[in-house]
Amino acid sequence: MNVGLFIPCYIDQFYPQVGIATLELLEKMGCNVGYPLKQTCCGQPMANSGCEQDSIAAYQHFVKNFSSYDYIVTPSGSCAYHVKKHYNIIEQTLEVKNVRERTFEFVHFLTDILKVKEIPGSFPHQVGLHQSCHGQRGLKLSNASEITPVKDGEALRLLRTIKDIRITELDRNDECCGFGGTFCVTEEAVSSRMGTDRVADHIKNKTEVLTGGDMSCLMHLDGIIKRQKLPIKVMHIAEILNGNSITK
Amino acid sequence: MMNVRDRILSQIKVNKPSSLALNEIPVFMGDDSLTNFKKNLESISGQPIEVNSTNEVESIVNQLFPSAKKIASSIIPGTVSIDTSSDLVSLEQVEVAVLRGEFGVAENGAIWLPESNMINRSLPFIAQYLVLVLKKNDMVMNMHKAYERCRPGNYGSFIAGPSKTADIEQSLVIGAHGARSLTVILD
């Protein structure tokens, strides 16, 4: 199975270890992973800012880079959602349709395509799972608290199979962290406050390691954790699933 | 020249989407038991009291409101007479209104009160305390059944508990402007 690895811009530039973990785990699962060197970004930052038209070039660029793969996998629910949902404004050629259908968020790909049921190894920490909205509500990767009181989702199920792991029960299971793309700077006050509250929920409920499927949300939360010097370590879920231990 | 009405209607005609089918409402079932009604009534601060016969209503009302001097009722002999043409002063002074509810809704504790059961339109709202007398077996399971059973008439209201508000800091206060309490006597 040929898998094209899409590494979102901020992961590429700031969190290479997340890309490495994703790549390693996919290879361990037997995928033949390729990384198109000319890839840039899915175009979401511009589109969410209202400049969808300006992002068309990025969309075309994305399709050109990835159309030859069986699947396109990315450690970002938000980017996967954007490709699937918003690449509807360019001409729907066979290539475009294929790319939209075959782009997967990383955990979703593990559970739905590779049929991964459990993760070996031990992670003896209390882990708080941040439900990123685009993965949860956009890609329906986990239950939304507005729809059902049952907390369930693919990432949660996989994490639970890891030995010695403890999962945090949050007061607000799936409230948005406040990142929101350019929202995090244009609405700085609300964005920071939302992040602060999200982190406080994790602190209150004893999270040691904060994880999730979207590094953008985690980057924002980590920024707050570091500024407030709080005892929480942030790791992308790919790192935990790949068996990485906590780095200093 | 088109008047406002016709202009609005013609703009709608131009702007509306193509016709969309209206689906049948599925049949939704529920628990129409007296127990369920009582539970839900209590959850909205109403007080259910079961009696064996309508004859007991008067003594219950007297027990509940021993000092009430102005009781208006279509069921028991009241102490004030209210009719459709009563003036606002006499209405304003009513302490207890005892009226017949048409039927209860088990899923939410609401009671249908059509104008014909109100004596006067204002009475159920202006009375300090409201007592509704309801037949124990007059329950429907949910609002779908409720609207099958009631008709618009001139005026009618589903009453679900006493008047309440939470407009000050989300604190629930019973007795906003209307009835300070709702007692439901099930006969």
Add this chain to the structure above:
Amino acid sequence: MSVNHASSANTFNRDFDRTTWHDESLWFVRQKRDKAVFSVSEFQQLREVASNIKEHTLSSLDHYLIEFEQNALSNGVHVHWAANAQEHNQIILDILKQNKATRIVKSKSMLTEECHLNPFLKENGFDVVDTDLGERIIQFRNEPPSHIVMPAIHLKKEDVGKTFHEHLGTPANEKDPQRLTEAARQHLREKFVAAEVAITGVNFAIAETGSVVVCTNEGNADLGVTFAKVHIACMGIEKIIPKWQHLGVFTRVLARSATGQPITTYTSHFTKPRDGNEMHIVILDNGRTQQLGREDFRNSLKCIRCAACMNTCPVFRRSGGHSYGFTVPGPIGSILSPNLDLKKYSALPFASTLCGSCSDVCPVKIDIHVQLYKWRQIISKENALPISKRWSMKLLSTVLSRHGLYNLAGKIARFTLRWMPHSITHNTLLNSWAKSRELPHPPKESFGTWYQKNKLK
């Protein structure tokens, strides 16, 4: 002047504890909503049904409005049509004048807020008493509502105590909600029995019967209407539902979504006036037919004004209703307002993280966050974006579609973050990210570089 949500929100957030309190008050309502909704096993199906009824109605709205009008007329009700707020207000003024009314009560109606009816009538010498407790509080304070179901949710009991002390003579420092409510009760019951004209909003208007339904918890609509000789009910064209039977669906979802009650305390059906009395219905357009013509946005007209999207919105809870500068604040208001004035309200569709909680909570399944996204596209196309944002997006676009440029930009960013002093990279004037967040610690090399070194050897 344009609404600047970010700036108002910034001011709101300066009081950390009060923001916490506001957030928690509304989250409490959201939790009550969850409890009420999850106790109905078919709730998700009800949303679907409610949505279908509303969508169907919109697709035949002219037909249903005509049916409604005919039935209302045959019930002896006067029906008026208003194209805009000004016409709406004039119709009401005329009715008041014809009846030589001086004592007017009004139950909660967001439509009359939208039309700024109270100030208009005041200018014309008519004082209206708002009878919903929350509305009365803000009327005393001369403030707009900050929420469509709980208009005074932004106020603390101490604030209300102070207001009532000034206007109703309650003891100074009285802040007990029970006693404050009792004071309002005494004050307002005098107004009810003396009222000559009662104005109400409309929750649902039934085409089949010509009835209007008004839902309250306090009983203030019924108290007003049943004492006054004249009842004026004000509604937008989108309040229509086809059949009496459809009320079964909407009364099951409205209060559960709004406050977590299984039904409002009073669900009142006004069909015919009392003998000798008058009932008027004013049907308002005010931009609604235009919204109906916008394919991407027309289903915002399904809204039943439950405010669940406000209570769930993490931005609303932390910025307050007033920060939206529109009668209907929060997510739903942010997709309604640009229809009326794109420039003035161009900031509102951006006052969201697009988290989508609003769409999931909506009892009539309006895809609110999708419409927020779509308004953003229109706002940028119409050049209603601030110039700085426009240029930065153009630049970003160029960078992201050309790999070479992208790589260089990334290198510069990483280099800057690594080697520039913290005081410069985290200067808050330059960088609003860093006001309360650290920037990520830049790695030595990007993933792309690592990959080339380690995987393409």
